[in-house]
Amino acid sequence: MDAIGQLTGGIAHDFNNILGIIIGNVDFLKRLVVQDDKAVKRIETISRAALRAADLTKQLLGFSRRQAQNIVVTNINQVIQGMDSLIVRTVTPEVTVECHLANDLWLTEIDPDDFEDALLNLILNARDAMSEGGGLIIETRNEVLDASYAEVNPAISPGEYVQLAVSDTGSGIAADIMDRIFEPFFTTKLQGKGTGLGLSMVFGFAKRSRGYIKAYSEYGAGTTFRLYLPRSDEVGRASDFYRDEEKLPQGEESILVVDDEKELLELAEANLQELGYTVYTAVNGQQALDLLNENRQIDLLNDVVMPDGMNGYELAERATEKQPDLKVLLTSVFTSKAVAVNGQASFSTNLLSKPYTLTSLARRIRYVLD
Incomplete structure (x- = not known):
């Protein structure tokens, strides 16, 4: 990335100077042939192309810059x-x-x-x-x-x-x-x-x-x-920020975590077990329904909104039909506002946007359960 940045920055800088000459002369030429409609049309085409090239060199220079200029x-x-x-x-x-x-x-x-x-x-x-x-x-x-x-x-x-x-x-x-x-x-x-x-x-x-x-x-x-x-140091930081993790709310309920990404599923399982919960895991909607049918003691469904097969909303609906007192916490790569735009606003109340911190997950689980 550094090598590409140096190369593109050097080329863009020189090319920008050349484009400056082209654009300046095209503007001057346009004034000389203002009465010739065909010539003006050709010159405007050249001008648009040169301005597009100038935008490209601006992008190249922006990509290659290592330090911000005006902090x-x-x-x-x-x-x-x-x-x-x-x-x-x-x-x-x-x-x-x-x-x-x-x-x-x-x-x-x-x-x-x-x-x-x-x-x-x-x-x-x-x-x-x-x-x-x-x-x-x-x-x-x-x-x-x-x-x-x-x-x-x-x-x-x-x-x-x-x-x-x-x-x-x-x-x-x-x-x-x-x-x-x-x-x-x-x-x-x-x-x-x-x-x-x-x-x-x-x-x-x-x-x-x-x-x-x-x-x-x-x-x-x-x-x-x-x-x-x-966050800027101009504003005082919360002095107990790094102690937040010691104050995480815990519980003894049973939670079924559903996620199609194995690494995230394992991480959620380990974190929630440390907080005292009994954790069951599933990698898709059907496996989650099978576990719910086998174990009626599950208190909360923590479900990712999966892109393939049975999505999180469908699973939540089918699970709560079978177990009306089941609490549901959906997680999604989208924010709650984006979910609402997608026509699923009814689910955005108990939706945790990914990626989430352990603090956010622990607090939201207790909020939903309580």
Whole structure:
């Protein structure tokens, strides 16, 4: 990545200078032939192509930059609100835009221009995934990531973060390419429709800002990108943050955990057993129903919203038909607002967005059970 960054940065810098000469002379030439409609049309074509190339070099320079240029204490809510008209113009008329911004959002130290570019690239990515229309949801919130989360996601450190979530109800991302989406020049778009640098720029911004970005997608259902930016030291941090894990609520109930990702299932099982619960596990909906039929003592169904086969909502409905007093806590890669847009608002009350920390899981389980 460093080598590619140095190479693209050097080429882009020189190419940008050349483009400046081309664009400047084209503008000058246009004024000379203003009476010749055919010549003006040709010149405008050249100008549009040169401006597209200038945008590409801007992306290359943004990708190759290792350090942010203008770090200031920023409220990203204000930046998003200032981009309101730009966001609406960026998406198609068939795409609805919703913003849900936290009232008490913490501050972060970033380059606001960098942040604008990153958000715009996420929005463009979402727009392109919704060729037939859909919903775009932009959310902000304060997020505390604990040691258990960092253990699963070693690229980030435990601490307090400002989270930006950008969700769409588009085509989703196939599982076999999820690991490549932040690679420079990797794109699934048709030739001429994308450079493969948009998400690389967002990744670069996150790294320069000492933050973290992760994508969650269900093919055919949509995608959520979560960007975590460190909370600014300008605001006092909670002194007991790192002791939160010692205060986790515990219980003695029985919980059935359903997840089609083996590693996450094993982690949830180990964590919940440490909190005192009796834990049963299943990797799909049918296996979960079989366990429920065998064991009527299960108090809570902790179910991931799975993309294939029987999804989490169907399983929850069938399970509660058999056992009406069963409590249900669904988890999803989407935020509750994104779930609502997908037409499943009735389930969003007891929905925990993935990824979740052990603290969030423990507290939400006790909330649902109590």
